[in-house]
Amino acid sequence: xxxxxxxxxxxxxxxxxxxxxxxxxxxxxxxxxxxxxxxxxxxxxxxxxxxxxxxxxxxxxxxxxxxxxxxxxxxxxxxxxxxxxxxxxxxxxxxxxxxxxxxxxxxxxxxxxxxxxxxxxxxxxxxxxxxxxxxxxxxxxxxxxxxxxxxxxxxxxxxxxxxxxxxxxxxxxxxxxxxxxxxxxxxxxxxxxxxxxxxxxxxxxxxxxxxxxxxxxxxxxxxxxxxxxxxxxxxxxxxxxxxxxxxxxxxxxxxxxxxxxxxxxxxxxxxxxxxxxxxxxxxxxxxxxxxxxxxxxxxxxxxxxxxxxxxx
Numbered sequence: 001x002x003x004x005x006x007x008x009x010x011x012x013x014x015x016x017x018x019x020x021x022x023x024x025x026x027x028x029x030x031x032x033x034x035x036x037x038x039x040x041x042x043x044x045x046x047x048x049x050x051x052x053x054x055x056x057x058x059x060x061x062x063x064x065x066x067x068x069x070x071x072x073x074x075x076x077x078x079x080x081x082x083x084x085x086x087x088x089x090x091x092x093x094x095x096x097x098x099x100x101x102x103x104x105x106x107x108x109x110x111x112x113x114x115x116x117x118x119x120x121x122x123x124x125x126x127x128x129x130x131x132x133x134x135x136x137x138x139x140x141x142x143x144x145x146x147x148x149x150x151x152x153x154x155x156x157x158x159x160x161x162x163x164x165x166x167x168x169x170x171x172x173x174x175x176x177x178x179x180x181x182x183x184x185x186x187x188x189x190x191x192x193x194x195x196x197x198x199x200x201x202x203x204x205x206x207x208x209x210x211x212x213x214x215x216x217x218x219x220x221x222x223x224x225x226x227x228x229x230x231x232x233x234x235x236x237x238x239x240x241x242x243x244x245x246x247x248x249x250x251x252x253x254x255x256x257x258x259x260x261x262x263x264x265x266x267x268x269x270x271x272x273x274x275x276x277x278x279x280x281x282x283x284x285x286x287x288x289x290x291x292x293x294x295x296x297x298x299x300x301x302x303x304x305x306x307x308x309x310x311x312x
Contacts, residue, residue: 009038010038010039012038012045012047012050012052012081038060047059052082054067054085056074057070061077061078062078063080064079068088068104069088071096072090072096072103073087073089074088075087075088088105088116090105090116091111091113091116093120094108094111094116094118095108110143112141121149122139122141123140123143124142124152124161124202124205125138125140125152125156125162125164126163129154129156129160129161133156135154135155135156136153136154137152137153137154138152138154140152142198143201143205144205150198163202164194165194165195165199165202166193166194167187167190167192169191170190172190173186173190173191174285175191175193175285175286176268177267178270182195182265183195185198196231196234196238200231200232200238208229208230209225209226210225210244211223211225212226212254213253222249222253223248223249223250224249224253224254224255225248226243226254227244227245228242228243228244229243229244237270237272238264238289239263239289240260240262240263240265241262242261243260243261260288260291263290264289266279266288266290267281268281268287273291
């Protein structure tokens with residue numbers, strides 16, 4: 001053994017000698033095993049004698065931990081002082097990398113999985129429809145989206161997949177929310193707003209249409225489809241940049257929606273409408289691309305605040 005300023009002792013179970021020691025080894029001078037040796041009982045033994053010693057990497061894996069070699073072709077684990085090594089192969093859609101001090105296979109952007117298996121993420125509900133799936137909740141990741149994938153509700157109409165960004169069925173969730181809530185999204189499965197930031201990335205990755213579905217309290221259903229739909233970034237207050245012509249419809253649903261085209265989004269705490277004498281979002285208790293006195297275009301329906309808007 002050798003005498004030194006740090007007596008933090010490495011063992012086969014704790015090859016880094018961290019157990020019971022502070023990071024600077026302050027006040028711990030004493031005798032330790034020389035380099036390449038660890039303490040076992042009262043003796044120093046060569047690290048190669050440890051049960052979880054990996055010869056190729058010249059290291060001992062701590063008990064309960066996993067180690068991946070430099071090119072991510074082998075993964076070894078130590079369980080109850082028993083070394084288990086197996087072949088490890090990254091997916092063709094993954095990369096071998098060190099992140100957060102952990103080396104392993106990581107799926108490329110636009111894919112999800114454990115690195116060995118990576119599946120392409122859907123970019124919207126149209127991609128879900130193209131894959132042969134029906135109505136439901138799916139995980140998507142729009143092109144360029146800088147955060148984690150997120151869940152959306154998909155509604156299918158024949159060969160068209162619609163991404164629902166608002167649903168209102170009852171008064172369980174208040175839509176009298178602030179700017180941040182509308183930006184990030186809020187609600188539950190029955191009543192929700194997807195989030196303007198998500199909607200911005202969704203509508204700017206391809207050409208989209210807008211579909212409006214309305215059901216009156218008496219159970220009568222109406223719908224309208226508009227040939228284009230796109231909103232701009234938060235820098236423009238999520239302005240409704242594009243709204244095409246009303247192409248397919250049943251009844252007068254959305255007949256006044258064209259008044260909202262080119263208008264910024266408004267909430268009670270960020271008034272961007274053209275009204276001089278009141279705040280539209282405050283008056284109508286909801287965020288929207290409000291204009292002026294025609295803040296809301298659905299005066300003809302008693303449940304006009306309970307709509308489902310979809311973008312595909």
